[in-house]
Amino acid sequence: xxxxxxxxxxxxxxxxxxxxxxxxxxxxxxxxxxxxxxxxxxxxxxxxxxxxxxxxxxxxxxxxxxxxxxxxxxxxxxxxxxxxxxxxxxxxxxxxxxxxxxxxxxxxxxxxxxxxxxxxxxxxxxxxxxxxxxxxxxxxxxxxxxxxxxxxxxxxxxxxxxxxxx
Amino acid sequence: xxxxxxxxxxxxxxxxxxxxxxxxxxxxxxxxxxxxxxxxxxxxxxxxxxxxxxxxxxxxxxxxxxxxxxxxxxxxxxxxxxxxxxxxxxxxxxxxxxxxxxxxxxxxxxxxxxxxxxxxxxxxxxxxxxxxxxxxxxxxxxxxxxxxxxxxxxxxxxxxxxxxxxxxxxxxxxxxxxxxxxxxxxxxxxxxxxxxxxxxxxxxxxxxxxxxxxxxxxxxxxxxxxxxxxxxxxxxxxxxxxxxxxxxxxxxxxxxxxxxxxxxxxxxxxxxxxxxxxxxxxxxxxxxxxxxxxxxxxxxxxxxxxxxxxxxxxxxxxxxxxxxxxxxxxxxxxxxxxxxxxxxxxxxxxxxxxxxxxxxxxxxxxxxxxxxxxxxxxxxxxxxxxxxxxxxxxxxxxxxxxxxxxxxxxxxxxxxxxxxxxxxxxxxxxxxxxxxxxxxxx
Ligand code: SF4
Numbered sequence: 001x002x003x004x005x006x007x008x009x010x011x012x013x014x015x016x017x018x019x020x021x022x023x024x025x026x027x028x029x030x031x032x033x034x035x036x037x038x039x040x041x042x043x044x045x046x047x048x049x050x051x052x053x054x055x056x057x058x059x060x061x062x063x064x065x066x067x068x069x070x071x072x073x074x075x076x077x078x079x080x081x082x083x084x085x086x087x088x089x090x091x092x093x094x095x096x097x098x099x100x101x102x103x104x105x106x107x108x109x110x111x112x113x114x115x116x117x118x119x120x121x122x123x124x125x126x127x128x129x130x131x132x133x134x135x136x137x138x139x140x141x142x143x144x145x146x147x148x149x150x151x152x153x154x155x156x157x158x159x160x161x162x163x164x165x166x
Numbered sequence: 167x168x169x170x171x172x173x174x175x176x177x178x179x180x181x182x183x184x185x186x187x188x189x190x191x192x193x194x195x196x197x198x199x200x201x202x203x204x205x206x207x208x209x210x211x212x213x214x215x216x217x218x219x220x221x222x223x224x225x226x227x228x229x230x231x232x233x234x235x236x237x238x239x240x241x242x243x244x245x246x247x248x249x250x251x252x253x254x255x256x257x258x259x260x261x262x263x264x265x266x267x268x269x270x271x272x273x274x275x276x277x278x279x280x281x282x283x284x285x286x287x288x289x290x291x292x293x294x295x296x297x298x299x300x301x302x303x304x305x306x307x308x309x310x311x312x313x314x315x316x317x318x319x320x321x322x323x324x325x326x327x328x329x330x331x332x333x334x335x336x337x338x339x340x341x342x343x344x345x346x347x348x349x350x351x352x353x354x355x356x357x358x359x360x361x362x363x364x365x366x367x368x369x370x371x372x373x374x375x376x377x378x379x380x381x382x383x384x385x386x387x388x389x390x391x392x393x394x395x396x397x398x399x400x401x402x403x404x405x406x407x408x409x410x411x412x413x414x415x416x417x418x419x420x421x422x423x424x425x426x427x428x429x430x431x432x433x434x435x436x437x438x439x440x441x442x443x444x445x446x447x448x449x450x451x452x453x454x455x456x457x458x459x460x461x462x463x464x465x466x467x468x469x470x471x472x473x474x475x476x477x478x479x480x481x482x483x484x485x486x487x488x489x490x491x492x493x494x495x496x497x498x499x500x501x502x503x504x505x506x507x508x509x510x511x512x513x514x515x516x517x518x519x520x521x522x523x524x525x526x527x528x529x530x531x532x533x534x535x536x537x538x539x540x541x542x543x544x545x546x547x548x549x550x551x552x553x554x555x556x557x558x559x560x561x562x563x564x565x566x567x568x569x570x571x572x573x574x575x576x577x578x579x580x581x582x583x584x585x586x587x588x589x590x591x592x593x594x595x596x597x598x599x600x601x602x603x604x605x606x607x608x
Contacts, residue, residue, distance in 0.1 A: 019552035059387040067338030093338035161352035163222035
């Protein structure tokens with residue numbers, strides 16, 4: 001089971017990982033795992049479990065290009081991020097790192113702390129009462145990157161970019 | 167133009183599951199057009215075929231920019247994950263040490279030393295070290311970023327290169343490593359949102375106010391996955407255009423372009439403003455009535471007229487960044503500060519965007535005026551914009567910032583308050599100690 005972490009709208013990359021906590025600024029880069037939402041939501045890093053879901057409002061990840069923001073989320077094992085709209089650079093970074101992102105507004109459907117099950121292949125969330133929420137499938141050119149586990153394995157396997165003719 | 171939907175800008179691929187039909191890209195009057203947006207022109211050339219909004223394309227890039235903050239991770243992905251020994255073209259990869267310049271700690275000093283060694287070993291010709299300035303103005307000043315280019319940078323404000331009508335776009339570590347390894351990247355060709363300015367700025371009002379006014383209307387997500395084109399601003403200098411181009415990312419844009427009209431630079435003949443191109447949205451701003459704008463804490467789109475804010479006491483005024491640390495910005499501040507002193511207890515930090523801007527300000531006395539008024543000058547670079555050094559804020563402090571982000575904690579303590587405004591408002595505020603309209607000081 002995965003815990004649902006609800007976040008508001010316009011969550012920016014400084015809220016996910018402040019620039020002061022960048023790997024560039026750290027003695028030990030592995031410490032990045034302690035800093036997702038370090039100021040915005042200090043209980044997150046201490047309690048998040050692998051597979052947990054971030055369910056956020058509109059425009060998640062706006063702001064900077066810092067890939068260490070989604071990287072910090074990957075380090076703690078975030079299972080998927082679900083928001084009605086993702087900021088473009090964040091979305092690309094998350095895709096590149098192999099973090100599943102679904103565009104849907106579930107902030108009014110799920111509650112913070114709720115335990116659910118994510119069935120990634122089927123793109124479904126099953127709640128504790130057995131209710132099934134169907135997530136919209138991403139477009140095909142993104143699905144192929146997910147399937148490969150990120151852009152680096154995708155490029156190394158296929159020698160081309162997403163959407164480019166084989 | 168389609169109005170009335172909640173996310174009129176979402177391209178079809180990204181509107182899946184939201185129960186909306188794909189965006190209607192036909193023109194308001196129904197006619198078809200061969201006219202292209204600036205992004206379509208540039209990406210068509212880079213892709214080697216005619217492309218239009220919505221197409222997913224792989225393109226050749228003209229320039230890849232990386233800065234000190236992400237270079238260590240880019241270098242690691244390049245060599246360790248992609249297995250590339252060499253960048254695809256060492257003359258087309260620019261490396262700039264600007265984010266923590268000069269180094270503020272042993273860690274950053276060590277990483278910068280690694281980046282320097284790497285750049286030398288790779289034969290990178292465009293390497294700019296501590297003190298040369300912020301990547302965006304530097305690459306424009308050096309003539310490396312030019313009209314019609316596709317430029318990707320490890321920095322969200324890489325939209326800046328739109329000031330010379332280049333398609334500049336920010337990306338993260340992995341995308342930049344891949345572009346540096348291959349000379350290519352992929353894009354979804356963006357729709358275009360136009361901000362159309364009419365008339366002329368009133369005294370004390372400038373490009374920053376236009377940019378903030380647009381953010382007020384478009385909101386932080388108003389151009390997500392789209393490009394912004396800024397029309398009606400051909401009177402602006404290149405760096406004033408950069409103010410607008412950098413603010414484009416604050417409404418979510420992939421690129422932010424000012425048409426090449428009026429540029430004193432060679433412009434490829436295929437690159438022109440084609441006003442009949444398909445735009446997903448057009449907003450109009452009347453400069454003749456535009457008042458100074460302020461983005462109040464803690465979002466860039468939390469914008470109001472300065473006059474609506476009441477009396478806001480300010481502890482520190484910070485003039486700098488790729489948005490408003492240019493020569494023009496220091497000169498605008500100096501015009502107000504000439505012969506005056508900062509308000510008692512006020513600190514004013516000026517961090518020039520580039521060494522060239524600083525030199526120009528030195529030569530014509532602008533710098534002296536700032537110093538005589540009591541301002542402090544920092545090393546050209548990003549300074550405290552991301553809260554790492556050179557003017558980090560304490561809890562409870564209020565900062566009037568000429569930069570582009572007022573996110574909570576951006577410049578230091580999450581308990582600090584950041585207001586974004588123009589250099590003119592910054593100077594007026596430095597003189598009174600509270601948010602002040604430049605006209606009040608005459
Ligand atoms: S000045 Fe600020 S916004 Fe501009 S590149 Fe530097 S850190 Fe980014």
